[in-house]
Amino acid sequence: MVASSSSLKLQDLIQEIREAKTQAQEREVIQKECAHIRASFRDGDPLHRHRQLAKLLYVHMLGYPAHFGQMECLKLIASPRFTDKRVGYLGAMLLLDERQDAHLLITNSIKNDLSQGIQAVQGLALCTLSATGSAEMCRDLATEVEKLLLQPSAYVRKKAVLTAVHMIRKVPELSNIFLPPCAQLLHEHHHGVLLGTITLITELCERSPAALKHFRKMVPQLVHILRTLVTTGYSTEHSISGVSDPFLQVQILRLLRILGRNHEESSETMNDLLAQVATNTDTSRNAGNAVLFETVLTIMDIRSAAGLRVLAVNILGRFLLNNDRNIRYVALTSLLRLVQSDHSAVQRHRPTVVECLREPDGSLSRRALELSLALVNSSNVRAMTQELQGFLESCPPDLQADCASGILLAAERFAPTKRWHIDTTLRVLMTAGTHVRDDAVANLTQLIGGAQELHAYSVRRLYSALAEDISQQPLVQVAAWCIGEYGDLLLEGSCEETEPLQVEEEEVLALLERVLQSHMSLPATRGYALTALMKLSTRLHGDNNRIRQVVSVYGSCLDVELQQRAVEYNTLFRKYDHMRAAILEKIPLVERGGSQADEEAKESKETAQLSEAAPVPTEPQASKLLDLLDLLDGPSGDAQHPPPLDPTPGGALIHLLNLPCAPPPPAPIPNLKVFEREGLQLNLSFVRPPGTPTLLLITVTATNTSGGDVTHFICQAAVPKSFQLQLQAPSGDTVPAQGGLPTTQLLRILNPKKAPLRLKLRLTYNHFGQSVQEIFEVNNLPVETWQ
Amino acid sequence: MGQRTLSPDHSSSRYASLYFCCAVENQDNELLTLEIVHRYVEMLDKYFGNVCELDIIFNFEKAYFILDEFIIGGEIQETSKKSAVKAIEDSDMLQEVSTQFLMPREKMMVVL
Numbered sequence: 001m002v003a004s005s006s007s008l009k010l011q012d013l014i015q016e017i018r019e020a021k022t023q024a025q026e027r028e029v030i031q032k033e034c035a036h037i038r039a040s041f042r043d044g045d046p047l048h049r050h051r052q053l054a055k056l057l058y059v060h061m062l063g064y065p066a067h068f069g070q071m072e073c074l075k076l077i078a079s080p081r082f083t084d085k086r087v088g089y090l091g092a093m094l095l096l097d098e099r100q101d102a103h104l105l106i107t108n109s110i111k112n113d114l115s116q117g118i119q120a121v122q123g124l125a126l127c128t129l130s131a132t133g134s135a136e137m138c139r140d141l142a143t144e145v146e147k148l149l150l151q152p153s154a155y156v157r158k159k160a161v162l163t164a165v166h167m168i169r170k171v172p173e174l175s176n177i178f179l180p181p182c183a184q185l186l187h188e189h190h191h192g193v194l195l196g197t198i199t200l201i202t203e204l205c206e207r208s209p210a211a212l213k214h215f216r217k218m219v220p221q222l223v224h225i226l227r228t229l230v231t232t233g234y235s236t237e238h239s240i241s242g243v244s245d246p247f248l249q250v251q252i253l254r255l256l257r258i259l260g261r262n263h264e265e266s267s268e269t270m271n272d273l274l275a276q277v278a279t280n281t282d283t284s285r286n287a288g289n290a291v292l293f294e295t296v297l298t299i300m301d302i303r304s305a306a307g308l309r310v311l312a313v314n315i316l317g318r319f320l321l322n323n324d325r326n327i328r329y330v331a332l333t334s335l336l337r338l339v340q341s342d343h344s345a346v347q348r349h350r351p352t353v354v355e356c357l358r359e360p361d362g363s364l365s366r367r368a369l370e371l372s373l374a375l376v377n378s379s380n381v382r383a384m385t386q387e388l389q390g391f392l393e394s395c396p397p398d399l400q401a402d403c404a405s406g407i408l409l410a411a412e413r414f415a416p417t418k419r420w421h422i423d424t425t426l427r428v429l430m431t432a433g434t435h436v437r438d439d440a441v442a443n444l445t446q447l448i449g450g451a452q453e454l455h456a457y458s459v460r461r462l463y464s465a466l467a468e469d470i471s472q473q474p475l476v477q478v479a480a481w482c483i484g485e486y487g488d489l490l491l492e493g494s495c496e497e498t499e500p501l502q503v504e505e506e507e508v509l510a511l512l513e514r515v516l517q518s519h520m521s522l523p524a525t526r527g528y529a530l531t532a533l534m535k536l537s538t539r540l541h542g543d544n545n546r547i548r549q550v551v552s553v554y555g556s557c558l559d560v561e562l563q564q565r566a567v568e569y570n571t572l573f574r575k576y577d578h579m580r581a582a583i584l585e586k587i588p589l590v591e592r593g594g595s596q597a598d599e600e601a602k603e604s605k606e607t608a609q610l611s612e613a614a615p616v617p618t619e620p621q622a623s624k625l626l627d628l629l630d631l632l633d634g635p636s637g638d639a640q641h642p643p644p645l646d647p648t649p650g651g652a653l654i655h656l657l658n659l660p661c662a663p664p665p666p667a668p669i670p671n672l673k674v675f676e677r678e679g680l681q682l683n684l685s686f687v688r689p690p691g692t693p694t695l696l697l698i699t700v701t702a703t704n705t706s707g708g709d710v711t712h713f714i715c716q717a718a719v720p721k722s723f724q725l726q727l728q729a730p731s732g733d734t735v736p737a738q739g740g741l742p743t744t745q746l747l748r749i750l751n752p753k754k755a756p757l758r759l760k761l762r763l764t765y766n767h768f769g770q771s772v773q774e775i776f777e778v779n780n781l782p783v784e785t786w787q
Numbered sequence: 788m789g790q791r792t793l794s795p796d797h798s799s800s801r802y803a804s805l806y807f808c809c810a811v812e813n814q815d816n817e818l819l820t821l822e823i824v825h826r827y828v829e830m831l832d833k834y835f836g837n838v839c840e841l842d843i844i845f846n847f848e849k850a851y852f853i854l855d856e857f858i859i860g861g862e863i864q865e866t867s868k869k870s871a872v873k874a875i876e877d878s879d880m881l882q883e884v885s886t887q888f889l890m891p892r893e894k895m896m897v898v899l
Contacts, residue, residue: 011845014844057848058847061847082881083885086852086878086882090851090852118881120874120877120878120881126859127859130859130860131860158864158865159864162860162862162864163860165860166860191867192865192870195863196862237867237870238866238867240822245866247819247822247823248866250816250819251863254814254816286821286822287822290816290818290821293818293819297816325792326793326817326818327818329793330817363794
């Protein structure tokens, strides 16, 4: 035939394709050959069909279209020749997945081949079925496969078992068919069949709690199999580097893990075996380590004895010291999963983990970083921070953000002293300033602001840092703020904690101006610098001409924000110079709680204070501006602050004019102990919610430190006529003994006339077999409850 | 032995100029996966005798057949190198025999 004589042998085709020097050339060769193949398929040449398909499959592997070979696969599978079947089934696995229409047509061929006697053919059919069998096919052929589980040939049995696994994955209901044979199959000696059986049982247990319960009975048998394998089952053909069939060992260990999870009895049964495997496995080669790793995973997942868990963590710790990178990798990943549940055991390996920070491999150092951060606690925070900062200086950029925020978080949680906290944050900002989170600036200014004894120290350090480098924006912002606030301390000259620093006024101003003018400074940073300059006009002793000049220049700055500030400051110089000092006073400390919350909290407290007669230390107008500047200059929101007045603009102005200064938040009212008898104690706690000045909330808490429960506890209250009282339902009527959970009850009292509060309480309860009634008036009520 | 690396969803091994890549699931034991790849390479080596890249290229279908004797449906079916390779050789023999019976002329073309 003309077609076949000019078409190539497979090996020649491959050769020609490899010799092609360009993509285009390769395409040409392939297209030419595919034309021949197509013609051959059309002409229906049964002799060479397998060869043609083989060529097509090679071309398919390279990424070229091969769909026209699908029907040929079917024909080859149906052929009686083994050569045809072999290539045909391979073609089916490569070309005929579930999405193809022709897929279902192979079912019949598979069915025939499963039942005829040549095991190589049965093997092909089973293999294809488990690689591409659709749900429908699986349902059709389940019983055929079930029969093959009992075949005399181990070759067929092992493939049938794994085909069953695939069928269960596709059609879970088929579990009913494949569960019963498992018990028998578990007695197999053939490693392949046994391995498949374990896999099948694992699959069944993962899908059905009933199956899980059923197979738990086999834990002793599984333990026995593994023990035999480990102690006596050495066979060269199944072993790797002296470890008996590691594949089978790992599979059994996995199944044991699933069976022992959350089940005390099973866990106990396997405890000794796991200890044995963990201690006796040869770890000189990867195969042994693979088994050991699986053992560790199993130990950690079941209810194992504490000693065994520690052993497992120690194995992981040893893995960390292994030369093989892969083993260190799995160790780090596993320790990360365990660090919460077995914290103290993992802590013991902290030095090794820290060593792993120096790994050149990025995926390892990343895991080491995560693990290191998880291991920081109050006793090791200094040492760990030191290591992590070293890491921060040299780590790849994609890890810098995580490392920086990790260090800052750890510092916040475990800082031994404020100075250490400031130093640490400073160092992070200097090393990785561009990668820190947005709130780092706010947090640091908050921190510094609150540590009065460290103001001088902070401003000096920040000044030195700023003088060296004005590019790290968060650092520049904090430094500018600090210099503005505490500039006078900077010039004073002496501070024991840092090296002596002689700074001239002109130098400070020059530095701030540099920041203002630098192209590296963000608009927000410039804002900080401008305000800082302004504040310095009151802190420094020289004349303010230089500052006035800078401020007036920025009055025509293109940036609207800066322009606004500059204009306001200018006005301050020109028209309100007599108030400048008061306005630019040091900021009182803002309450913790996030910048936005601070703004809102301050605003709501101002409204609450409206009806209070709060003292007014400065003139109304100056204080109005003081508020404005206060909210502008606060650490919480220079760059993008909301309008500094609260939501009702008209009302706010009135507030500010009448009671202008930012009042301190109301002090909490102290609790009051009102009753005690034989271990039963009653405490009152008071809250005056801001925004509702006539409302008082009292929480009555009953605690019982005696040996007997207090039951049927009822508390009633009475108040004078002008008051309104509302009792809410108590949390319970039993106060358990020995300091158990206290009962609470809320009282709402409205006092519109602001009369002095009087409160009478009536208690009835049973205690130590006696019923008790007590009536009394509460004395020593603090004045804050009604004033 | 080749160079081997692990990562969250695949493992790869490098043997001289050959790279082997294997997709794994979450619960798979990565260290064992490396052993699986190595076992497969050993099977290829035993079958071809000192396997090299060209052996696999020019006998790609054999590479598939050998893999199918080692792994089915993503799970290991045979842990004995000897048994797996013997199964391939038996199948090769069957191929030859069947062609002998049916098409004497085609004996030459057993190697595709």
